[in-house]
Amino acid sequence: xxxxxxxxxxxxxxxxxxxxxxxxxxxxxxxxxxxxxxxxxxxxxxxxxxxxxxxxxxxxxxxxxxxxxxxxxxxxxxxxxxxxxxxxxxxxxxxxxxxxxxxxxxxxxxxxxxxxxxxxxxxxxxxxxxxxxxxxxxxxxxxxxxxxxxxxxxxxxxxxxxxxxxxxxxxxxxxxxxxxxxxxxxxxxxxxxxxxxxxxxxxxxxxxxxxxxxxxxxxxxxxxxxxxxxxxxxxxxxxxxxxxxxxxxxxxxxxxxxxxxxxxxxxxxxxxxxxxxxxxxxxxxxxxxxxxxxxxxxxxxxxxxxxxxxxxxxxxxxxxxxxxxxxxxxxxxxxxxxxxxxxxxxxxxxxxxxxxxxxxxxxxxxxxxxxxxxxxxxxxxxxxxxxxxxxxxxxxxxxxxxxxxxxxxxxxxxxxxxxxxxxxxxxxxxxxxxxxxxxxxxxxxxxxxxxxxxxxxxxxxxxxxxxxxxxxxxxxxxxxxxxxxxxxxxxxxxxxxxxxxxxxxxxxxxxxxxxxxxxxxxxxxxxxxxxxxxxxxxxxxxxxxxxxxxxxxxxxxxxxxxxxxxxxxxxxxxxxxxxxxxxxxxxxxxxxxxxxxxxxxxxxxxxxxxxxxxxxxxxxxxxxxxxxxxxxxxxxxxxxxxxxxxxxx
Amino acid sequence: xxxxxxxxxxxxxxxxxxxxxxxxxxxxxxxxxxxxxxxxxxxxxxxxxxxxxxxxxxxxxxxxxxxxxxxxxxxxxxxxxxxxxxxxxxxxxxxxxxxxxxxxxxxxxxxxxxxxxxxxxxxxxxxxxxxxxxxxxxxxxxxxxxxxxxxxxxxxxxxxxxxxxxxxxxxxxxxxxxxxxxxxxxxxxxxxxxxxxxxxxxxxxxxxxxxxxxxxxxxxxxxxxxxxxxxxxxxxxxxxxxxxxxxxxxxxxxxxxxxxxxxxxxxxxxxxxxxxxxxxxxxxxxxxxxxxxxxxxxxxxxxxxxxxxxx
Numbered sequence: 001x002x003x004x005x006x007x008x009x010x011x012x013x014x015x016x017x018x019x020x021x022x023x024x025x026x027x028x029x030x031x032x033x034x035x036x037x038x039x040x041x042x043x044x045x046x047x048x049x050x051x052x053x054x055x056x057x058x059x060x061x062x063x064x065x066x067x068x069x070x071x072x073x074x075x076x077x078x079x080x081x082x083x084x085x086x087x088x089x090x091x092x093x094x095x096x097x098x099x100x101x102x103x104x105x106x107x108x109x110x111x112x113x114x115x116x117x118x119x120x121x122x123x124x125x126x127x128x129x130x131x132x133x134x135x136x137x138x139x140x141x142x143x144x145x146x147x148x149x150x151x152x153x154x155x156x157x158x159x160x161x162x163x164x165x166x167x168x169x170x171x172x173x174x175x176x177x178x179x180x181x182x183x184x185x186x187x188x189x190x191x192x193x194x195x196x197x198x199x200x201x202x203x204x205x206x207x208x209x210x211x212x213x214x215x216x217x218x219x220x221x222x223x224x225x226x227x228x229x230x231x232x233x234x235x236x237x238x239x240x241x242x243x244x245x246x247x248x249x250x251x252x253x254x255x256x257x258x259x260x261x262x263x264x265x266x267x268x269x270x271x272x273x274x275x276x277x278x279x280x281x282x283x284x285x286x287x288x289x290x291x292x293x294x295x296x297x298x299x300x301x302x303x304x305x306x307x308x309x310x311x312x313x314x315x316x317x318x319x320x321x322x323x324x325x326x327x328x329x330x331x332x333x334x335x336x337x338x339x340x341x342x343x344x345x346x347x348x349x350x351x352x353x354x355x356x357x358x359x360x361x362x363x364x365x366x367x368x369x370x371x372x373x374x375x376x377x378x379x380x381x382x383x384x385x386x387x388x389x390x391x392x393x394x395x396x397x398x399x400x401x402x403x404x405x406x407x408x409x410x411x412x413x414x415x416x417x418x419x420x421x422x423x424x425x426x427x428x429x430x431x432x433x434x435x436x437x438x439x440x441x442x443x444x445x446x447x448x449x450x451x452x453x454x455x456x457x458x459x460x461x462x463x464x465x466x467x468x469x470x471x472x473x474x475x476x477x478x479x480x481x482x483x484x485x486x487x488x489x490x491x492x493x494x495x496x497x498x499x500x501x502x503x504x505x506x507x508x509x510x511x512x513x514x515x516x517x518x519x520x521x522x523x524x525x526x527x528x529x530x531x532x533x534x535x536x537x538x539x540x541x542x543x544x545x546x547x548x549x550x551x552x553x554x555x556x557x558x559x560x561x562x563x564x565x566x567x568x569x570x571x572x573x574x575x576x577x578x579x580x581x582x583x584x585x586x587x588x589x590x591x592x593x594x595x596x597x598x599x600x601x602x603x604x605x606x607x608x609x610x611x612x613x614x615x616x617x618x619x620x621x622x623x624x625x626x627x628x629x630x631x632x633x634x635x636x637x638x639x640x641x642x643x644x645x646x647x648x649x
Numbered sequence: 650x651x652x653x654x655x656x657x658x659x660x661x662x663x664x665x666x667x668x669x670x671x672x673x674x675x676x677x678x679x680x681x682x683x684x685x686x687x688x689x690x691x692x693x694x695x696x697x698x699x700x701x702x703x704x705x706x707x708x709x710x711x712x713x714x715x716x717x718x719x720x721x722x723x724x725x726x727x728x729x730x731x732x733x734x735x736x737x738x739x740x741x742x743x744x745x746x747x748x749x750x751x752x753x754x755x756x757x758x759x760x761x762x763x764x765x766x767x768x769x770x771x772x773x774x775x776x777x778x779x780x781x782x783x784x785x786x787x788x789x790x791x792x793x794x795x796x797x798x799x800x801x802x803x804x805x806x807x808x809x810x811x812x813x814x815x816x817x818x819x820x821x822x823x824x825x826x827x828x829x830x831x832x833x834x835x836x837x838x839x840x841x842x843x844x845x846x847x848x849x850x851x852x853x854x855x856x857x858x859x860x861x862x863x864x865x866x867x868x869x870x871x872x873x874x875x876x877x878x879x880x881x882x883x884x885x886x887x888x889x890x891x892x893x894x895x896x897x898x899x900x901x902x903x904x905x906x907x908x909x910x911x912x913x914x915x916x917x918x919x920x921x922x923x924x925x926x927x928x929x930x931x932x933x934x935x936x937x938x939x940x941x942x943x944x945x946x947x948x949x950x951x952x953x954x955x956x957x958x959x960x
Contacts, residue, residue: 025773028795030866032864033790033864035781035822038785043692043693054771054774055695055697069771080882082876082886084877085877085879088927099850
């Protein structure tokens with residue numbers, strides 16, 4: 001850069017800029033008090049230190065006045081940090097500035113690329129959002145705020161009851177704050193994803209609360225998943241850490257440590273069990289001193305949690321819930337479920353499922369306590385139902401059916417149960433009536449799914465016929481409708497696909513545009529894939545599913561990858577897995593196979609083959625059927641609806 | 650005809666005229682009014698910035714001091730104080746009025762000294778140092794807080810100046826410098842810093858105090874202070890950055906981002922609040938906040954008492 005009009009060269013700027021800067025008013029060094037004393041000689045002596053005018057500097061260093069002025073101004077601009085004023089904003093009334101305390105806004109609120117990619121999944125229709133906000137469907141509430149509010153309002157009230165011990169709201173907040181600090185200390189920050197795979201224990205809940213306090217997003221991982229199933233899920237959500245512990249299949253920690261080499265984002269494996277080399281101890285994280293201040297606490301529109309709706313295939317469907325979407329139905333359904341302050345609430349649903357997490361949020365919303373059952377086992381379930389004295393029970397029909405079938409609820413005092421809410425699968429009216437007969441309270445039903453949370457509930461004052469025979473009416477903030485396969489409206493009572501629209505419906509599947517496109521009908525109606533009907537009074541009845549997912553006792557199994565494995569068997573030409581109705585589990589996996597000519601196959605051999613293929617045992621088919629020719633579309637897709645019913649074998 | 654009048658000081662008695670000027674200023678809300686010696690100012694001011702560089706026939710420089718922020722202002726957030734803390738507008742208003750008053754009453758050409766930047770001097774170069782006028786007129790002494798003037802009775806004041814061809818008896822600088830206050834000396838002896846040095850957000854202040862509790866050195870990185878409290882570099886910086894980038898999104902962010910939009914708003918409505926002082930040094934200064942007459946309420950009570958006594 002040169003300034004020929006003033007005879008300034010770049011070399012002159014380089015030579016004189018510091019000198020001019022120092023001689024000007026920019027740096028002022030006064031010694032004594034010569035002006036007040038009118039000590040002219042001393043004033044003159046100190047003039048280079050106290051600041052000279054451009055004329056004086058020019059004379060002193062041998063440049064023209066204009067050359068000095070331009071060099072000074074450019075040097076001032078070069079040095080000037082334009083963002084310093086932001087430090088003023090960090091000062092409150094009477095609060096003194098400290099460099100160590102100050103964090104520039106661009107650092108305080110900086111979001112990682114991963115966090116930004118995650119937030120992109122929260123894509124909603126602006127018109128709908130305006131409606132949600134105007135009608136109060138979406139609020140400014142956060143889970144972190146609810147926990148902190150609970151700890152302030154009723155610090156000594158229990159939030160968790162486990163093994164006869166309680167964790168109060170205040171203790172939960174303190175524990176969560178320590179865990180939050182522990183994760184921040186590991187280098188994680190708001191918007192990062194941490195996989196959470198623990199049973200329904202205080203450790204799970206404290207970890208969940210700790211993460212959400214600072215806006216780290218928990219990704220819920222089903223406890224039965226092993227490393228092979230976890231790998232695509234962890235990769236999909238770019239999890240930076242996983243919190244795990246011993247599960248039904250043992251402790252996955254060593255294998256997860258091996259997995260780190262294949263998952264570059266996965267930096268930490270944290271376990272509640274014995275700590276192998278390379279893993280971190282959960283208790284060490286939980287012992288971290290809490291932070292004085294959370295710099296960028298989450299807000300309602302921020303991501304809250306991630307949950308998967310289908311299996312562990314290569315293209316998972318991950319639902320990202322924000323505080324707004326997740327809490328909208330909690331707020332709306334709370335009075336409809338009759339939840340009260342100080343209720344003891346028991347959830348059989350795993351907290352690694354959205355159903356379980358909804359129960360956690362309901363407990364926070366009403367200031368209640370969660371009665372924890374780490375993992376479902378009929379005998380323990382039945383025992384806790386009596387000894388834990390829950391006021392409210394959230395359960396899947398299969399859980400209750402298993403207990404009733406085994407006679408485990410006979411002679412039990414279940415009088416504490418005011419309300420039992422069935423959800424997660426279709427509930428036979430007979431089962432609802434049977435259970436209501438053994439409790440003093442009422443059975444209600446709820447219709448929900450990961451993508452839309454709670455959509456409908458029966459009301460406490462509904463007639464038994466309504467409460468036992470269907471899932472109730474849409475809750476405020478959610479709309480339900482039924483459509484024919486071609487999208488046409490159906491009359492009341494007619495069966496079709498249930499579609500939902502409302503404040504709890506997901507924005508989009510994370511990084512799965514194809515699944516998102518397929519999931520929504522015009523007007524952002526979410527296609528549930530469930531078959532059902534709605535009567536004149538708005539009562540919803542679920543009659544089946546359009547989807548292929550098999551619901552085995554509440555565990556939803558996507559058969560696509562199992563079919564792919566079976567198709568690799570030398571004896572198999574083509575296979576298809578469908579749901580076989582089951583009294584106990586609701587559904588089991590039934591496999592239809594068209595054999596290669598001249599070959600034979602039995603169920604045991606098929607299962608042995610699947611074991612070799614790495615398919616976990618719980619995903620093996622329990623029935624094997626043969627068809628002469630698989631019903632296929634012109635594009636050779638199996639028409640599962642044309643398969644014959646499964647025969648027990 | 651004018652020349653003989655000047656030599657005869659416009660036929661005005663200097664002492665009576667000074668009394669009238671001081672009374673006018675105080676009546677209009679000034680806390681203190683003093684007359685600075687023009688000869689002293691000419692010697693002390695940097696070349697080109699003496700009173701005669703503006704008004705060649707000036708014979709008196711009148712300095713007017715008005716009260717600083719309310720007591721409550723010291724307790725509010727710094728950004729709020731940036732808007733409300735200053736009351737220099739009152740000083741300028743009284744100065745303007747004083748200039749008219751002198752011309753009307755005594756017939757002497759008088760000007761209100763422009764407080765703004767001298768466009769010939771470049772950015773941040775004022776026409777005159779109002780602070781120097783005030784100091785020489787005895788309205789304050791230089792503090793360790795970047796030479797902000799402090800008065801033992803009124804604390805921190807804002808200043809306006811009036812130049813006049815009317816000769817007036819000059820005042821002298823303060824006999825003693827109230828800065829550092831005894832509590833600041835104690836703190837300095839313990840930690841090597843006074844409150845203003847310790848709490849400056851950009852650490853632009855340092856200095857030394859001798860064993861007698863007097864200032865021996867005051868070092869002030871003014872450009873650091875300006876970075877914090879003034880934002881005149883931001884406007885050209887925004888425009889330059891916008892022109893320099895090839896990324897349209899980034900350009901939009903630069904032009905329409907939070908900071909830019911605020912700046913352009915300020916420019917469009919000519920609101921100067923953004924150029925607010927930081928004043929963290931004064932917030933912790935015992936003289937600025939606790940001098941006997943630093944409290945506006947107390948000043949008001951005193952004023953009312955004086956008025957009542959006069960009646």
